[in-house]
Amino acid sequence: MATAVIDGITTRYEVVGSGPALLMFSPGGFDATLDKWSTQGIYARIRPVDHLSRKYTCVIFDRRETGESGGRLERITWTDYVRQGKGLLDHLGITRANIMGACMGCCPAAAFAVAHSVMTTSLLLYWPVGGPLYRINGHLRFAQHVAFVHQQGLAAVVALAAEGKSFGQDPRGGPWVSVLRRDPAFAERFTTQDVEAYKLLVTSMGRTLIDRDTAPGAEPEDLLRLNLPALIVPGNDHSHGTS
Incomplete structure (x- = not known):
C-alpha cells in the first residue's frame, strides 16, 4: 500500500489494474476503507475491483478519518472528502477520471462531479445512501x-x-x-x-x-445541470433508498 499527504492529511491508497482512470469512493459509512470493496456485504460477493481493474486503472483509498488514513479535528463537509479525492488524482498525475461511489461514498462522488465536472468522464453511484x-x-x-x-x-x-x-x-x-x-x-x-x-x-x-431525506452530497439542481454519462444502481434497505 502507498500513502500520500493530501491537504496536510496522510491518505492510504492503492492503484489496481490498467486502462482509463476510475476513482472509487469506498463504501462502509464512516468506516470507508479501501478493503470494503472486497470484504463488506454485497461487495464481497460481486468484488467490483476485481472486475473493473481488468479494463480500468482503479484508484481506491481509505477515506480520511478511516483505516490507515489520518484525520484532523474540524467540521468535516462533503467538500473535504472531495478535496481528498481530487488531491489523490493530482498526486497521481491523473487529469480526467471516471468517478464511482458506493454506499456513503456516493455522496462525495456526486459532489466531486459537481465541483470538478471537467475532470469527470462519467459517474457511477452504487447503492446511494438516503431516505x-x-x-x-x-x-x-x-x-x-x-x-x-x-x-x-x-x-x-x-x-x-x-x-x-x-x-x-x-x-x-x-x-x-x-x-x-x-x-x-x-x-x-x-x-x-x-x-x-x-x-x-x-x-x-x-x-x-446528513441534511436531507434524499441522497446527501450535492444539490439536486447542480446534478441536473451536469452533462455527463451517469449510472445509478439503487439499493433496497433502510439505509440505501430504492429511489
Missing part, C-alpha cells in the same frame, strides 16, 4: 457520541477507541475513532481540546452532512 430512516439513524449516531462525551468526557472516548470498533459499530467512539486508535499525538490533542466546543462541532457536522 428518512438513514437521516434519523445518522443523526442518532452523532447524538449518542455527543451524549457519551457529555457524560464521560474526552478521555473515555480515547479509551473506548482501543476496543477496535468503528463509529458505525459503536457510536460512542465518534467519527475520529480510527485516528484516535492509531495516532497517540492526535489522541493527546483530542483529550486536551475544549469539550464544549467539540460537542458543538460534532452536532453541526452530523446535521450538515
Whole structure:
C-alpha cells in the first residue's frame, strides 16, 4: 500500500489494474476503507475491483478519518472528502477520471462531479445512501457520541477507541475513532481540546452532512445541470433508498 499527504492529511491508497482512470469512493459509512470493496456485504460477493481493474486503472483509498488514513479535528463537509479525492488524482498525475461511489461514498462522488465536472468522464453511484430512516439513524449516531462525551468526557472516548470498533459499530467512539486508535499525538490533542466546543462541532457536522431525506452530497439542481454519462444502481434497505 502507498500513502500520500493530501491537504496536510496522510491518505492510504492503492492503484489496481490498467486502462482509463476510475476513482472509487469506498463504501462502509464512516468506516470507508479501501478493503470494503472486497470484504463488506454485497461487495464481497460481486468484488467490483476485481472486475473493473481488468479494463480500468482503479484508484481506491481509505477515506480520511478511516483505516490507515489520518484525520484532523474540524467540521468535516462533503467538500473535504472531495478535496481528498481530487488531491489523490493530482498526486497521481491523473487529469480526467471516471468517478464511482458506493454506499456513503456516493455522496462525495456526486459532489466531486459537481465541483470538478471537467475532470469527470462519467459517474457511477452504487447503492446511494438516503431516505428518512438513514437521516434519523445518522443523526442518532452523532447524538449518542455527543451524549457519551457529555457524560464521560474526552478521555473515555480515547479509551473506548482501543476496543477496535468503528463509529458505525459503536457510536460512542465518534467519527475520529480510527485516528484516535492509531495516532497517540492526535489522541493527546483530542483529550486536551475544549469539550464544549467539540460537542458543538460534532452536532453541526452530523446535521450538515446528513441534511436531507434524499441522497446527501450535492444539490439536486447542480446534478441536473451536469452533462455527463451517469449510472445509478439503487439499493433496497433502510439505509440505501430504492429511489
